[in-house]
Amino acid sequence: MTVVLTRDAVPIEETWNLADLFASPEDWEREREAVLAELAKLESLRGTLQQGPRQVLEVLTLADELDQRVSKLFAYALLARDQDTRDTAAAERYERAVHVGTVAGRASAWIAPELLTSYDDAALLGMIEQEPGLAPFRRLLERLVRERPHVRSAEVEQLLAETMPLAQAPATAFTLLDNADIRYGTVTDVDGTTIELTKGRYQLLLERRERRVRQEAYQVFHAPYIAHRHTLAALLSAANQRDTFYARARRYESALAAALHPDNIPLEVYTTLIDLVRQHRHLLQRYLAVRKRVLSLERLRTYDLYVPLVERADHRYTYAEARELVLAALRPLGSEYIEPLQQGLASRWVDVHETVGKRSGGYSLGVYGVHPYILLNWNGTLREVFTLAHEVGHAMHSYFSSRAQPHPTAEYTIFVAEVASTFNERLLTHALLERATDARERAALVNDALDTFRIALFRQTLFAEFELLTHQAVERGEGLSADGLCELYGRLISEYYGPDLEVDEEVRHEWSRVPHFYRAFYVYQYATGLVAATALARAVLAGDEAAQQRYLAFLAAGSSKDSLDLLRDAGVDLTTPEPYLAAFATMEQDLVTLEEALTQLGILQSA
CATH class of the missing domain: 1.10.1370.20 (Oligoendopeptidase f, C-terminal domain)
Structure with a gap:
């Protein structure tokens, strides 16, 4: 077992490039302040939707543009936090991103109830004929009609939006306990060497032929969860x-x-x-x-x-070997799929290696107008090759959509x-x-x-x-x-x-x-x-x-x-x-x- 890497020991081409989102934390902070100012503008439009389809288009367009910007802010904060959950500055930035999400929810909470009180179902669905610019919002209006029985008053919707940080608290606490605070101890290998257990190493040890090693890893891994x-x-x-x-x-x-x-x-x-x-x-x-x-x-x-x-x-696969295996396997999907995937994998979409403090597991996060990001914790096994194929599937779904x-x-x-x-x-x-x-x-x-x-x-x-x-x-x-x-x-x-x-x-x-x-x-x-x-x-x-x-x-x-x-x-x-x-x-x-x-x-x- 190798020592878990520190982030500065990883080749830069095998880390994701957060600069594609924001050049620096300072740029992120400037955008956060700008978005908060724009959200205040959105909230000021409350009470105008009954003016007709053109005004509905203006409000929905502004709300959608702000949603895209908020998502980008959140993506940067989430990815920076997950690459090192011990980074207190990143953790605080993530909390500020959650706050922006709360403000955004409050600023737009009035839109659905106001549309529903201003127009009946037929009028809502008929707006697109009157204002073709609303075409991208067809699904939003259809969903609003379906959700009519479950949309509350503007006041209640605003109150529900205010609860977003509270709603995320259990998941946030679990994530930090699971990834930053819990330590698993050590396992003794067959040759007497000591292995510091991590989530990535745990999966490797479960595949070992020596049952005593598997059993010890299993018990050591679960011990902190049982204790908590x-x-x-x-x-x-x-x-x-x-x-x-x-x-x-x-x-x-x-x-x-x-x-x-x-x-x-x-x-x-x-x-x-x-x-x-x-x-x-x-x-x-x-x-x-x-x-x-x-x-x-x-x-x-x-x-x-x-x-x-x-x-x-x-056999242990390097990331480069795994990448070629996955690309070859996906060739039945044709060049329309393979070529942008090759370019993306060469453009730092992926954060490859397990490093100290990094969130465990793997995921893909699509960011509209930028590109998808993929988190891995590479251990070189065939299972990890399958994880790469899995997360690439998510990423390319985001890319095509x-x-x-x-x-x-x-x-x-x-x-x-x-x-x-x-x-x-x-x-x-x-x-x-x-x-x-x-x-x-x-x-x-x-x-x-x-x-x-x-x-x-x-x-x-x-x-x-x-x-x-x-x-x-x-x-x-x-x-x-x-x-x-x-x-x-x-x-x-x-x-x-x-x-x-x-x-x-x-x-x-x-x-x-x-x-x-x-x-x-x-x-x-x-x-x-x-x-x-x-x-x-x-x-x-x-x-x-x-x-x-x-x-x-x-x-x-x-x-x-x-x-x-x-x-x-x-x-x-x-x-x-x-x-x-x-x-x-x-x-x-x-x-x-x-x-x-x-x-x-x-x-x-x-x-």
Whole structure:
């Protein structure tokens, strides 16, 4: 294990370039002050919307321009904070950005209620014919009509906007505790050397053949979360209380309805996912049974789920090697996709390496009018190559949407966000399988594909059910305690994973370290995204040129239609069982392929 780098030790070409947003913190501060002044101008227009479509256009245009500028301010502050969470100046700048967001919310809070009180639905939707300049705001007006029952008075909307810093407090506290304050201790390697544990190293250690090392890393990693269990339960409870408050304030029947309704996602999509995954959990349990037999264990522990079933050469990829692998895998999308991606990766879109204080994990952040940014914590594994492909999917979705759409419809919804990222993972798997000549390597790749189903489809759906049940408990007026959360999470683990996995104290506490739980009802979209991406990638890889063009059109569509309609246009309908059943069929075929390959290699003996 290498020492975690300091930021000044990283080659500049492998860091992102925040100067593309603002040349300096001083420039950022000047823009912040200018935006605050402009927001005051927007608020001064209150009471003018009844003057007609031309005035509506003026107000909406100003509000949209300011939203774009606020987003840019927030992006710079977020990225600077995440590259070193110990940087107090960056943390303070982030708080000032949150304040600007609060002011922006207050300054525009009156627009929706004033439009709704000034015009009926027909008049709102008919404005575009009277004032063609309103065309970019068509989706905004359509959504406003749909949301009419949930938009409150201008006074209430302003008050809700004022609560934004309070709403972000649980997630902010969790992020700082999880990334800046928690230290994991050390693990003793097989040769007696001491390894300082980090999130990036933890994933590497879970893949080690030596079970004692995996177990120690697992216990050391979870120890601080168990030690802070009551604090973490209070933070998660606060996040759930927040979601319930906003749902009730906007007259939704539940926090789930509040999360799904704005994007016109039926509740049945969420519940059907959980039902179908539960009906097919025998596939997950079959895979775990194979894993148990190959590892010669009486019972699996969670730290046994990541070690590869097939030993392969311990190859570590440089970032440059991984970049070329990903570009080659994505070539079925054509030069229209590959050329701007090559240019972007060469133009410091990506912050590559794990450094002291850097936020863990990976993400992509699109910035309209600039370019996407990608955060990685590079450890050289094949899994990290897949992370690069995943985040590139998000980045290129942002790139195409921003290039094709006006700002009001450029930001795609969360529901479709995971489609583009998982699509890229499927293409990478296919490319690696195509180039693999060794049976052992092919078996390892199929194993990786099955782990994707395990993690993205089954684990994320388990998370989704956990979220649903915890929110329902809060809505019934029940508290969320550490003991209660551990009991619930442990029960779900047992039900999904079956008898071959031991539910130990560490996995019962897994809920306490999942950052996505602070963004309500997000994780289920990893599962629906995998289902949709599996179908779309299959069509593109079959050489269907029309499917390729439909997919590129989907990437460029932003939020110009409802999410389900965009996916239907691309060729998949998530309101029907068919794509889910097709995904389960693909997983079952992968299982058969793995079992046959392991048997041929003499790794899996007959039961």
